[in-house]
Amino acid sequence: MRFLIQRVLEGQVAAETPGGGKAISGRIGPGLVVLVGFGSGDGPGLPGTRAWRAMIDKLLQVRIFSDDKGKMNLSLEDAGGGLLLVSQFTLYANCRRGRRPGFDDAAPPDTARTLYERLVEELRGRLGERLQCGVFGAYMEVSLVNWGPVTLFWDSDELFGA
Numbered sequence: 001m002r003f004l005i006q007r008v009l010e011g012q013v014a015a016e017t018p019g020g021g022k023a024i025s026g027r028i029g030p031g032l033v034v035l036v037g038f039g040s041g042d043g044p045g046l047p048g049t050r051a052w053r054a055m056i057d058k059l060l061q062v063r064i065f066s067d068d069k070g071k072m073n074l075s076l077e078d079a080g081g082g083l084l085l086v087s088q089f090t091l092y093a094n095c096r097r098g099r100r101p102g103f104d105d106a107a108p109p110d111t112a113r114t115l116y117e118r119l120v121e122e123l124r125g126r127l128g129e130r131l132q133c134g135v136f137g138a139y140m141e142v143s144l145v146n147w148g149p150v151t152l153f154w155d156s157d158e159l160f161g162a
Helices: 052-060 109-130 157-160
Strands: 002-016 022-028 031-037 072-074 082-087 131-133 140-155
Touching: 002 052, 002 082, 022 082, 022 131, 031 109, 031 140, 052 072, 052 109, 052 157, 082 109, 109 131, 140 157
Parallel strands: 031 082, 082 131
Antiparallel strands: 002 022, 002 031, 002 140
16 A cells, blocks of 8 residues: 655545546645555455554654644644545556556556545544545546645555555
8 A cells, every 4th residue: 555645735636527527526725635556465454454554543643734833743633634535546657667657566446446445434434524535446637735845655565564
């Protein structure tokens, strides 16, 4: 599982609708925009593992918001910000050979959808309506104002040995 995390002043995602238009599926003010991808080694047993729990806890508790002294000392939970979660299989792109990325390292769509929905469920349980989401498998337009800028990349295998 991989997260690309950006601290933002605001963010939104518009997803393509069946009729060919676009509709906003999620919008936040100050908070985090998180692109999440699942790898071919991530399966149905991932939720509930040490790595799964640690990634979620770290996401909500990492101190990247400024306190009243301007020091990065507050977490998303402390700051009360929003979280915009967007599925992004291209986080597992393999660009080692050629000019076209390969995506064999990404989880199959059905597996990724199940894991994404489970992640949404768990984050919704902790954040309520402060969690906003993209639409899994849809073409989306993600817009944000990166604040700082602050951008972090986490891979559960590297951080927690999943």
